[in-house]
Each structure stands twice: as structure tokens, then as C-alpha cells.
Amino acid sequence: MPPTTAELVPTLSLGDLVNRCEVVLAGLDAPQRAARDALHDVLDGQVSKELIEDAALVASELIANALQHTPGALLISVDVYEFGAAMGVVDCGRDMTAIPDRPANSSTDAPTVAAAGRGLFIINELATKWSVAPMENGKIVIAVLTLPAGAR
Template sequence: MPPTTAELVHDRSLGDLLQHRDVVLEGRDAPQRTARVELADMLSADGARADDAMLVASELIANAIQHAGGVVLIRIEVYEFGSALGVVDRASDTGALPTSPSNSSTKLADVAMNGRGLFLVHTLASTWSVKQTKDGKIVVAVLTQAGSR
């Protein structure tokens, strides 16, 4: 199994882990919808951040489907001061993900065909990272609550 996001968030700025759920998405007809349903269940009290988390999860899952041969699972962890989402796929190339995605052009002719998903993740998440695992990689996005440390 890939490392938990708790292991990836070393400084404990999210506080104590309150809930953890691994949701297998491999082989599902609608993996993004499945992830959104689980997120809605776990983050129902977090309002706007729940919407952000659903969008971030959808983008990471879409990237895994389009660029990594499919998604394996989503790890959802809810902490006192935020949440962490980890999307696991079987591709091991962690260098394919830019550390600072950008696609800020507003001219239709200049807009890249790819890159908007990671731009959204980069914009909505407090931080995100990619870590190689035994069988692929996990892309983790952390969303903190407003006013948290």
C-alpha cells in the first residue's frame, strides 16, 4: 500500500487524523463520481472546501486516467484543520508532473490542450506533492480549512 497522507504531512499542521478511507476506483465505470460521493459523505460539514476537494479529486483522477493508464484508488483523510486526498495510479514516472503547473493564457489560440487540471489543483490545494510508491505513484493534495494554522 502507498504511504498515508499523514506520513507525507510531516509537520502535523492539519492536526489529528479524524477519518481515513481508501476507496478502490480501479475497474469502476465512473471513478470520479464514486470519489465525489465518498468525499461528500466525509466532508459534508466542510462546505466550500468540500466543493474544492471534489474538484481537485476529479482533476487528479482524470489525470490518472488520461496520463497514467487508470486510477487505482483514492485515499481520503480528514483532519482537524483540513483534508488530504491521495490518488494512486500504476504509472511510476513522477517527473511527468510539473511542480508548478501553469496555463494562464486567456487567448483561445494560446491555451494548451493539457495542463489546466494541475493548474486547478495547484490553485485550490494548500499544497500538493507526488511520491513514487512500490507499484506506481500517489499524488496528494492537501486542503486546509480557512483560518487554520
């Protein structure tokens, strides 16, 4: 089982862990749909609908990146805290340097927008923080979405 986000991103104060779920993605025909469904189930009533939609988009992008750049996405874990939510996608890729510190292309201008790298740009824009950590059989890419003050 992957560590909780609080263990992986200790610089954020998200409050107490309220709920946690994991979805095995390996072998699924539609892993992004399974992750989105799980996110809606675990976050419904806990956070705003806008945060749920942002989390679903971030999860889809994390999984798409794992499917495109590694041997495959294995699992998504979702941690719900008092002040936000976090998700981590575990994949089989071991190359930690394959993920840049920030998106290479942030252009939205049609002539200069890159064909690749938009997923990381979306994650970077929607997540409060994201990071990568090694795991025993690959790595986990974590994205944290915090609630605005007073949103709960």
C-alpha cells in the first residue's frame, strides 16, 4: 500500500485524514474512468463539485502520463483530508528524471503550443503541489488539491 500523502508531502498542512481509497488500475480497459468514478464516490459530500472535477481531470492526466511514458499505471490512491484531497498514481516506471520539475511548455498560443507536455501543465495549474517519489516497484506521482479558506 502506498504511503499517505501526509507522509510524502509533509510541507502541506491538510489536517486530519478523513477518508482513503485505492483503485487497482493494472489490467483495466478504462483506468481513467475507474479513477474518476472512485474520486467522485470518495469526494462527494466532502469537497466542492469544482474540486471534484479538478481532481478528476488531474487524475486522468496522471494516469495518461503513466500509460504513455511507463509500462503502465498500477494503482491510484486517494486521500481526503479536512482541508483538501490528494491522489497518487503508482506506475512501473523507475526513471525519476523522466518527469521534469515543471512543465516544459505553458504556451496556449496556437503556433507555439507543444504536442506533448500539456498534461503536466494541467496538473501544475490545478494542483496546489505535485511531486514524485520512488516506490519499491516504480514510482508514485502525487498531486494535492487544497480547499480555499472557509470552503468546507
